[in-house]
Amino acid sequence: MRVCYFGCYERNYPRNRVIIDGLRGAGVEVVECHRPLWELTRDKSRGYLSTGSLLRLAGEVFRVYLSLTWDYLRAGSHDLVIVGYIGQLDVLLARVLTIFRRKPIVFNPLISLYDTLVEDRGRVRAGSLRAKLLFLLDKWSCHLSDLIVLDTEEHIRYFSVSFGIPRERFRRLWVGAEEGVFSPKSQIPAFAKASAGRPNPNPPLADQIPEKEFRVLFYGKLSPLHGILRIIEAVGLLRDDNVHFTVIGTGQLSEEVRELAGRIGLKGVDFIDWVEYQELPGQIAGADLCLGVFGEGEKAGRVIPNKVFQALAMGRPVISGDSPGARELLTHGKDVWLCERGSGEAIAEAIIRLKEDEELRQRIGQEGRRLFLERCSTEVLGKEIKRILEEMLSVTSDDVKYQRSSIK
Numbered sequence: 001m002r003v004c005y006f007g008c009y010e011r012n013y014p015r016n017r018v019i020i021d022g023l024r025g026a027g028v029e030v031v032e033c034h035r036p037l038w039e040l041t042r043d044k045s046r047g048y049l050s051t052g053s054l055l056r057l058a059g060e061v062f063r064v065y066l067s068l069t070w071d072y073l074r075a076g077s078h079d080l081v082i083v084g085y086i087g088q089l090d091v092l093l094a095r096v097l098t099i100f101r102r103k104p105i106v107f108n109p110l111i112s113l114y115d116t117l118v119e120d121r122g123r124v125r126a127g128s129l130r131a132k133l134l135f136l137l138d139k140w141s142c143h144l145s146d147l148i149v150l151d152t153e154e155h156i157r158y159f160s161v162s163f164g165i166p167r168e169r170f171r172r173l174w175v176g177a178e179e180g181v182f183s184p185k186s187q188i189p190a191f192a193k194a195s196a197g198r199p200n201p202n203p204p205l206a207d208q209i210p211e212k213e214f215r216v217l218f219y220g221k222l223s224p225l226h227g228i229l230r231i232i233e234a235v236g237l238l239r240d241d242n243v244h245f246t247v248i249g250t251g252q253l254s255e256e257v258r259e260l261a262g263r264i265g266l267k268g269v270d271f272i273d274w275v276e277y278q279e280l281p282g283q284i285a286g287a288d289l290c291l292g293v294f295g296e297g298e299k300a301g302r303v304i305p306n307k308v309f310q311a312l313a314m315g316r317p318v319i320s321g322d323s324p325g326a327r328e329l330l331t332h333g334k335d336v337w338l339c340e341r342g343s344g345e346a347i348a349e350a351i352i353r354l355k356e357d358e359e360l361r362q363r364i365g366q367e368g369r370r371l372f373l374e375r376c377s378t379e380v381l382g383k384e385i386k387r388i389l390e391e392m393l394s395v396t397s398d399d400v401k402y403q404r405s406s407i408k
Helices: 014-025 044-048 051-073 088-097 113-120 129-143 154-165 227-237 255-266 277-285 306-313 344-355 358-375 378-395
Strands: 002-007 028-036 082-083 105-107 148-152 171-172 216-221 244-248 269-273 290-293 320-321 337-339
Touching: 002 014, 002 051, 002 088, 002 320, 002 344, 002 358, 014 028, 014 113, 014 306, 014 378, 028 290, 051 088, 051 290, 082 290, 088 129, 105 344, 113 154, 113 290, 148 337, 148 378, 171 358, 216 277, 216 306, 216 337, 227 244, 227 344, 290 306, 290 344, 306 320, 306 358, 344 358, 358 378
Parallel strands: 002 028, 002 082, 082 105, 105 148, 148 171, 216 244, 216 290, 244 269, 290 320, 320 337
Antiparallel strands: none
């Protein structure tokens, strides 16, 4: 099998890397038709939503798509096209380019743009023209694809109902993590220095923090999905419990986080704006506990984020918000500790529970690692996506086609 992985996808984003590396490890030849676009900006919602930015983006997309078209025409023979994350616009181009070659398209969106920017983050006003365009972009890209791969059944249900796509057009594939980066032996414990330095430009290295302190790590975008304000509330509740927090990331709620931290007079917490991807394993290895997502929104109930899989891969115990999406894979008290979402008190109680029970904490970390190896490793996911693609190709012929539903 020869696969063309196509688009302006973020080449180093975990979801894309795991699928590409997994397919290659499973013996599939993958040719990448890629031109960089989205990875050039960290905060994509802030960088692309203004009118001026959208106009500049349109010109850049046109230029990049001319290059992608040329790349695809030179890609040689292949059995199918996979459009990677972020790829809603790329699907439109891929469908045009595959009209005469009659190649099926598999879409790996990971997220809905409408769900993320309108319903979850509120960066685009519901009912506005931009919101409607985002909804249509999600809908068209899915309808023009022969198969859509998503990370949980809950996420599949959202896409199917919201955009009117039959359930049989979807397949579930866990997000996973790159074992070459995230493994128990990949890094010695360390707490990296901040790259931007607000409000603490020089957080202590691991050996500079007293051994008696219990270390808790959060990293990710400071957005509603992650429930970062509830995490800060938990930090405040644990100020007298000898718990040291490291919070890595910036984002939509950065100002609110700093305001809340100042208002409650936080102690025992280091804020780091940015850590290079290759340094994240050192941060995870230096933590006694890693935090997942705790947002109250519906999206938080549908997903299992990268950070959870990365901590599982490294055998570190994880606390995350209880949700239908999380329970599709994880078992409370066995390979993860789940608590009520949207509650700083619940997060604090969960941290204290695992802080005081080292045996339970170690067991959860070990079971999480075992679960990852059995169901979420790059090798396992590579074999699964290969099976999915082979199944699709077996029913895609001149006589039997995946029928793309009409766009209404």
